[in-house]
Amino acid sequence: MKYVVTAGLSHPAARLTRAVSDYVMQVYGVFCAELQKVRHDPVELFTRAVQPLLWLLLFGMVMLRVSGLAPAGMSYLDYLSAGILAQSVLFVAIFFGISAIWDRDLGILHRMLVSPAPRTAIVIGKALAASVRGMLQGGVVYVVAGLMGANLNLSPLNILGVMVLIGLGCGLFATLSLSIACIVKSRERFMGIGQLITMPVFFASNAIYPIALMPDWLKTVSTLNPLTYQVDALRALMINGAHSQFGIVYDFAILTVIAAALVLLSSRLYSRMVA
Amino acid sequence: MGKNGKEPALDVEELEKIFGTFTAVDKVSFTVDKGEVFALIGPNGAGKSTIIKMLTTLVPPTSGTAKVAGYDVVKQSTEVRKNIGYIPQLVSSDGALTARENLLLSARLYGVPRLEQEERIREALDFMGLGQFSDRLVSSYSGGMIRRLEIAQSMLHRPSVIFMDEPTVGLDPVARKAVWDHVRELRGKYRMTIILTTHYMDEVEELCDRMALIHYGQIVAVDTPAKLKEGIGKGATLDDVFSKYMSNFEENSEGGNYSEVRRNRRSIASRS
Ligand SMILES: Nc1ncnc2c1ncn2[C@@H]1O[C@H](COP(=O)(O)OP(=O)(O)OP(=O)(O)O)[C@@H](O)[C@H]1O
Ligand SMILES: [Mg+2]
Numbered sequence: 001m002k003y004v005v006t007a008g009l010s011h012p013a014a015r016l017t018r019a020v021s022d023y024v025m026q027v028y029g030v031f032c033a034e035l036q037k038v039r040h041d042p043v044e045l046f047t048r049a050v051q052p053l054l055w056l057l058l059f060g061m062v063m064l065r066v067s068g069l070a071p072a073g074m075s076y077l078d079y080l081s082a083g084i085l086a087q088s089v090l091f092v093a094i095f096f097g098i099s100a101i102w103d104r105d106l107g108i109l110h111r112m113l114v115s116p117a118p119r120t121a122i123v124i125g126k127a128l129a130a131s132v133r134g135m136l137q138g139g140v141v142y143v144v145a146g147l148m149g150a151n152l153n154l155s156p157l158n159i160l161g162v163m164v165l166i167g168l169g170c171g172l173f174a175t176l177s178l179s180i181a182c183i184v185k186s187r188e189r190f191m192g193i194g195q196l197i198t199m200p201v202f203f204a205s206n207a208i209y210p211i212a213l214m215p216d217w218l219k220t221v222s223t224l225n226p227l228t229y230q231v232d233a234l235r236a237l238m239i240n241g242a243h244s245q246f247g248i249v250y251d252f253a254i255l256t257v258i259a260a261a262l263v264l265l266s267s268r269l270y271s272r273m274v275a
Numbered sequence: 276m277g278k279n280g281k282e283p284a285l286d287v288e289e290l291e292k293i294f295g296t297f298t299a300v301d302k303v304s305f306t307v308d309k310g311e312v313f314a315l316i317g318p319n320g321a322g323k324s325t326i327i328k329m330l331t332t333l334v335p336p337t338s339g340t341a342k343v344a345g346y347d348v349v350k351q352s353t354e355v356r357k358n359i360g361y362i363p364q365l366v367s368s369d370g371a372l373t374a375r376e377n378l379l380l381s382a383r384l385y386g387v388p389r390l391e392q393e394e395r396i397r398e399a400l401d402f403m404g405l406g407q408f409s410d411r412l413v414s415s416y417s418g419g420m421i422r423r424l425e426i427a428q429s430m431l432h433r434p435s436v437i438f439m440d441e442p443t444v445g446l447d448p449v450a451r452k453a454v455w456d457h458v459r460e461l462r463g464k465y466r467m468t469i470i471l472t473t474h475y476m477d478e479v480e481e482l483c484d485r486m487a488l489i490h491y492g493q494i495v496a497v498d499t500p501a502k503l504k505e506g507i508g509k510g511a512t513l514d515d516v517f518s519k520y521m522s523n524f525e526e527n528s529e530g531g532n533y534s535e536v537r538r539n540r541r542s543i544a545s546r547s
Contacts, residue, residue, distance in 0.1 A: 022386040029383025107363030115384035116356040
């Protein structure tokens with residue numbers, strides 16, 4: 001009888017190396033499978049990019065005529081494009097969890113969960129794939145904003161920072177979505193909740209207007225909103241002449257901590273989904 | 276793990292599962308030897324899938340213990356997972372991926388060494404007769420092909436025990452026979468122990484060394500099909516055995532509730 005057991009690897013260092021390489025391979029496996037699905041059916045990727053473009057083109061054009069919305073030295077288009085970039089990522093990521101419900105209604109989730117892969121590896125693999133999708137879609141918004149005349153900062157380091165931020169934000173909201181999916185377990189309820197929370201998250205942030213314009217209670221809410229920190233850093237990195245309100249390092253730190261917490265939370269909830 | 280070769284593949288003691296106030300599995304005990312094909316039989320809702328979910332570490336037992344391949348399902352769940360394969364009652368291959376991609380995902384999740392992955396995948400595809408379809412999306416597969424792919428995915432890491440929950444439900448006679456052949460080969464060629472559930476008595480007759488009759492979460496009989504038939508009388512069939520042990524409880528056997536029926540009948544095609 002042949003057991004797949006690492007019995008020969010009794011040396012602790014060898015065992016650790018094996019455990020790490022297994023973990024990386026498990027994350028990578030889930031990541032690749034998710035991206036292969038996108039490759040087989042890329043239409044969704046494009047249809048999802050339409051909504052943010054409409055915001056930029058219609059809403060942005062009209063609001064350009066309203067003065068005083070954006071801080072001094074910026075056009076409203078400059079201001080808005082970072083917010084819409086974050087929004088496009090949010091709207092994709094927040095419905096990410098539905099795939100877990102699909103998988104659960106069949107036996108696909110069961111197959112994942114009987115494998116020895118740690119649940120965090122599965123969740124991180126899925127979140128990373130969501131991040132890549134977010135980057136692709138964010139790229140479209142980025143290009144269109146540039147074509148419309150937004151004053152983009154095109155230094156490679158800034159573009160890299162923007163990509164990382166999109167990935168981070170997308171991973172954050174994707175794992176939030178996954179956690180919700182694990183709790184509600186039904187497609188109908190999930191869609192309802194997804195729709196219920198996207199608008200408040202979007203409007204209670206600095207995505208389309210400065211926090212300074214908000215009533216006090218909304219100011220408080222917006223400082224608890226991860227999207228605010230994502231937009232804050234995005235805007236500073238992406239637009240010439242824009243400044244971060246909270247500090248870019250602080251923004252990154254907050255987003256990283258929340259994303260890590262959500263990975264742990266959704267990993268725990270994930271295995272209970274079949275029980 | 277079974278160093279002396281005598282330790283059973285499965286050792287279940289007083290295993291119990293209570294959902295809220297409902298006892299789905301009521302303190303069952305049984306053992307399965309290495310290399311056996313063992314069937315769990317019982318009407319809809321008897322608790323077969325719940326037993327399998329506990330043995331595959333998906334659902335934590337309320338009480339009792341179970342050892343699979345020598346490992347405790349609660350305390351050593353990772354070791355158990357490394358040593359088992361599982362084919363759930365519902366479709367478990369991803370319809371949005373090709374067969375090869377499904378297999379690659381399984382290989383990576385199970386930590387099959389990178390250099391061996393391709394070889395193992397090819398072997399599994401050939402073994403299951405899927406080689407020529409390996410780059411087609413699984414959503415275009417027939418029910419029989421999907422089952423074969425699921426078996427391929429479950430054997431990649433060379434488990435010592437495979438659990439199959441209703442492996443032939445919804446298949447045409449040819450596809451069913453093909454699955455039976457594969458089960459025999461898994462046992463013969465790879466020396467695996469196989470635990471399956473089924474509602475088909477001919478399947479039990481064809482494949483299984485021993486069977487457990489489950490009713491209302493309890494095991495009401497465990498033995499070889501031959502012995503159980505003998506116990507009923509001369510010329511008895513397995514249907515007679517089933518009827519005798521279940522007869523007191525006819526009202527339960529109405530094919531499950533609506534949501535169970537819906538879930539059991541859903542095919543992968545509905546995903547697209
Ligand atoms: N998560 C759950 N919560 C509550 N009840 C459950 C849960 N899972 C199963 N049950 C109940 O436990 C009982 C046993 O279910 P199980 O799926 O194990 O039956 P089964 O023998 O596999 O039936 P079938 O032949 O229809 O597949 C059923 O009455 C079912 O409704
Ligand atoms: Mg069942």
